[in-house]
Structures are given as C-alpha cells and as structure tokens.
Amino acid sequence: MSHFIVIGAGQAGQSIVTTLRGQGFDGRITLIGDEPAPPYQRPPLSKAYLLGEMELERLFLRPESYYADENITLRTNAKVTGIDPKAKTVSIGDEVLSYDKLALATGSAPRLLPAAIGGELEGVYTMRTLADADAIEPEFREGASVLIVGGGYIGLEAAAVASKKGLKVTLVEMADRILQRVASKETSDYFRALHSSHGVDLREGVGLVKLSGDGRVKTADLTDGTTLDVDFVIVGVGIIPGTELAELAGLALENGIKTDLHGATSDPDIFAAGDCASFPHEGVQMRLESVGNAIDQGAVVAKNMLGQDVIYTPKPWFWSDQYDVKLQIAGLSTGHDQVVIREGDGTRSHWYYKDGQLIAIDAINDPRGYMVAKRLIESGKTADPDKVADPSTDLKQLMRG
Numbered sequence: 078m079s080h081f082i083v084i085g086a087g088q089a090g091q092s093i094v095t096t097l098r099g100q101g102f103d104g105r106i107t108l109i110g111d112e113p114a115p116p117y118q119r120p121p122l123s124k125a126y127l128l129g130e131m132e133l134e135r136l137f138l139r140p141e142s143y144y145a146d147e148n149i150t151l152r153t154n155a156k157v158t159g160i161d162p163k164a165k166t167v168s169i170g171d172e173v174l175s176y177d178k179l180a181l182a183t184g185s186a187p188r189l190l191p192a193a194i195g196g197e198l199e200g201v202y203t204m205r206t207l208a209d210a211d212a213i214e215p216e217f218r219e220g221a222s223v224l225i226v227g228g229g230y231i232g233l234e235a236a237a238v239a240s241k242k243g244l245k246v247t248l249v250e251m252a253d254r255i256l257q258r259v260a261s262k263e264t265s266d267y268f269r270a271l272h273s274s275h276g277v278d279l280r281e282g283v284g285l286v287k288l289s290g291d292g293r294v295k296t297a298d299l300t301d302g303t304t305l306d307v308d309f310v311i312v313g314v315g316i317i318p319g320t321e322l323a324e325l326a327g328l329a330l331e332n333g334i335k336t337d338l339h340g341a342t343s344d345p346d347i348f349a350a351g352d353c354a355s356f357p358h359e360g361v362q363m364r365l366e367s368v369g370n371a372i373d374q375g376a377v378v379a380k381n382m383l384g385q386d387v388i389y390t391p392k393p394w395f396w397s398d399q400y401d402v403k404l405q406i407a408g409l410s411t412g413h414d415q416v417v418i419r420e421g422d423g424t425r426s427h428w429y430y431k432d433g434q435l436i437a438i439d440a441i442n443d444p445r446g447y448m449v450a451k452r453l454i455e456s457g458k459t460a461d462p463d464k465v466a467d468p469s470t471d472l473k474q475l476m477r478g
C-alpha cells in the first residue's frame with residue numbers, strides 16, 4: 078500500500094491530507110507536526126484569540142476525531158530531523174519512516190532580533206504559534222507598556238489588540254511607512270490615522286537600537302534618540318521560510334523551497350506547499366505567505382502527488398482585522414502605477430492599476446467592493462477608474478464592463 082508523508086501539520090499540510098482523501102486516495106497518510114496541537118489556523122492568534130474572543134477549539138482546522146475517521150495518522154510533537162531522498166525515508170530522531178511520495182509543508186519561522194541587541198531577554202516575544210500567543214496573553218494587562226517592532230500586518234494587529242485592552246502602545250517601523258512592503262501609501266495613511274486615533278504612538282522611519290534589562294527587558298533605545306520604558310516587546314519583522322530540511326536533503330532552493338508549477342521540488346517524488354515553497358510566476362520564483370495560498374497550493378500538490386496534471390495559478394487574497402476595521406485584499410499590488418480611491422457610506426476601497434489593468438484591491442469595511450474587484454481580477458477583466466472613483470456607480474455595473 079502506498080504511503081504518503083506530509084511534513085508540517087499546519088494550514089498547507091491539512092489542505093494536502095484533506096485533498097488526498099477527498100480525491101479518493103486510500104493508501105496510508107502520515108501527517109507529522111512538531112507542535113503539540115493538531116493543525117490550527119494562525120490568523121486569529123493576533124486577532125480574536127489574543128483578544129480573548131475565540132476559544133481554543135475554534136482554532137483547530139478539524140475536530141480531533143477527523144484524523145481517526147479519515148484514517149490519517151497525525152503525529153504531533155514530532156520533529157522531522159532528516160530526509161533521505163535516495164532511500165525515500167524521513168527520520169524523526171532515531172525513527173525512520175519510508176514514503177512513496179513526500180510533501181513539505183514546513184511553513185516559516187519568525188525573524189528574530191539578534192541576541193546582541195537584547196533579542197534573548199525575557200519579555201521579548203514573536204507571534205507565530207499558539208504557544209507564542211498563550212505566552213504573550215498574560216502580558217496584556219491594562220496600563221502595561223508594550224513596544225511593537227515592525228509595522229506589518231501582525232505588528233499592527235497586535236497593536237490594535239493591545240490598545241483595545243488598555244495598554245500603552247508604541248510601534249516602531251524602520252521603513253518610511255507602515256505596510257510599505259505590501260500596500261500603497263494610501264492604505265498606509267489610512268491605518269496610520271486609525272492607530273493614532275486609538276492612541277498608539279506610531280513612529281515610522283524609526284528603528285530599534287537595542288533592548289536592555291537585567292534578565293528581563295526594561296528599556297528600548299530607538300534610532301530617534303529616545304529611550305522607552307517597556308514592560309514587554311513584540312517583534313514582528315517578517316519570516317524566514319522553513320527550508321532547513323529541504324536544504325539538508327539537497328533539494329533546490331530559490332526564495333524558499335523551489336517548486337515547479339505542479340508544486341514538485343527538484344526531486345519528482347517530493348512536493349512542497351505553503352509559506353515554505355516558491356513557485357514560478359511571471360519570470361520569478363514567487364512565495365506567498367497567506368492562508369489562501371497554503372490551502373490552494375496544498376490542494377494542487379495533493380492532486381499531483383496522485384499523478385494528476387494540475388497547475389498552480391495563484392489567486393491571492395488576504396485579510397486583516399484591526400479595531401472595528403476589516404481589511405480585505407485581493408490580487409497583488411506589486412508594480413501598481415495608479416491607485417483609485419472609492420468612498421461610500423462607511424466603506425472605502427483602494428483599487429490598484431498597472432498599465433490600465435486592475436491588479437488588486439484593498440477593501441476597508443467594503444465586502445461588496447472586495448467581491449466585485451476579486452472577480453474582475455481573477456477573470457482578467459478591469460474596471461474604468463473614473464467609474465470606480467464615482468460613489469454613485471453601481472458596483473454590479475462594473476462587472477458588466
């Protein structure tokens with residue numbers, strides 16, 4: 078009987094095993110994860126779960142009974158330490174398992190602050206795992222001072238939760254503006270104003286020089302010359318794709334584990350999906366860090382593990398919750414040359430164009446705008462910028478062109 082092994086029991090790993098069974102695969106499936114929990118969703122860790130508005134069970138991607146019901150061997154607390162592609166085996170310490178097909182869904186790890194600038198002091202946290210969220214949560218006491226390093230989505234969401242819980246929040250972003258890597262100036266401006274209106278001390282173009290304290294962090298020196306007293310620090314300065322095992326196994330790497338359009342690595346019996354994997358897109362090896370990518374790419378990989386011929390076409394979407402604002406993003410705004418703002422009754426959206434073609438949207442409390450733009454983008458259509466900007470234009474009309 079064939080044995081398929083999936084390394085990494087996260088969003089992509091779950092998608093792979095669900096799709097394998099959904100496609101009728103009746104061989105052995107082993108899903109191996111090094112965390113104690115069964116596969117869970119990470120987005121709530123910096124949103125509802127951190128706020129205390131979501132119970133643990135609701136984080137899990139499937140009920141515990143699912144794995145036994147589907148005859149999937151779920152190994153938790155099990156770190157894969159090596160892969161031998163020639164022997165077609167993986168090792169968990171001394172234990173060796175043979176596979177027929179293997180998928181790597183090892184995700185990514187947060188970038189850490191160097192120890193030399195205080196990264197190892199107690200009270201300095203990153204935000205990736207359930208264990209991270211559970212460790213940070215008790216620090217969220219009303220009146221405590223938190224420094225958040227990094228103005229990406231995770232840092233901003235943590236700032237929103239901290240502010241809502243009555244903490245004194247300072248957020249520093251070394252780049253000229255928050256969200257610089259992922260969004261337009263217009264979107265950065267919106268979220269800067271939102272956080273400032275909630276009392277967050279948001280400093281752009283300001284970096285961290287060093288954290289100090291006697292065992293536990295007490296102060297932070299910043300590049301603007303100030304020293305802050307801090308009770309704890311959250312570091313959200315990006316991630317590093319989980320390529321370690323692939324590298325040890327001699328697989329090709331390029332901006333992550335290099336895969337082809339089928340999700341196959343340089344070894345045809347080993348596939349990769351999710352945060353750890355890059356795939357060819359418009360002449361580069363692209364890597365996306367999102368739930369949507371993990372699910373869709375995982376499904377493609379599972380089908381190709383079964384010998385089908387399915388190509389991965391990314392349909393990027395993402396969301397972020399901050400205060401009472403829901404941001405929904407479709408498409409990729411990279412390379413845009415025009416941003417059109419559409420404002421309605423409590424809604425707002427930023428429509429990104431490149432050479433006259435609609436390529437992405439940031440929809441702020443605007444689910445209809447998001448749906449329409451997403452459909453247009455995914456079907457390769459565009460929308461007249463003047464009509465988009467005019468709040469009296471019926472969005473349905475945009476669909477008709």
Ligand SMILES: Cc1cc2nc3c(=O)[nH]c(=O)nc-3n(C[C@H](O)[C@H](O)[C@H](O)COP(=O)(O)OP(=O)(O)OC[C@H]3O[C@@H](n4cnc5c(N)ncnc54)[C@H](O)[C@@H]3O)c2cc1C
Pocket residue numbers: 084085086087088089090109110111112118119120121122123155156157158182183184185204205206231319322350351352353365366367368369371394395396397398
């Ligand atoms: C706080 C937070 C908020 C986020 N918010 C959003 C959001 O709002 N919207 C969105 O689209 N995306 C969001 N993301 C990103 C999204 O969660 C990730 O892109 C997604 O989880 C990627 O799935 P994955 O399966 O590739 O990786 P993961 O979900 O990270 O799973 C990988 C798993 O593999 C395990 N692993 C690694 N190496 C080994 C090994 N050697 N042996 C065994 N197991 C191993 C890891 O421990 C991990 O459990 C957020 C992420 C975080 C951390």
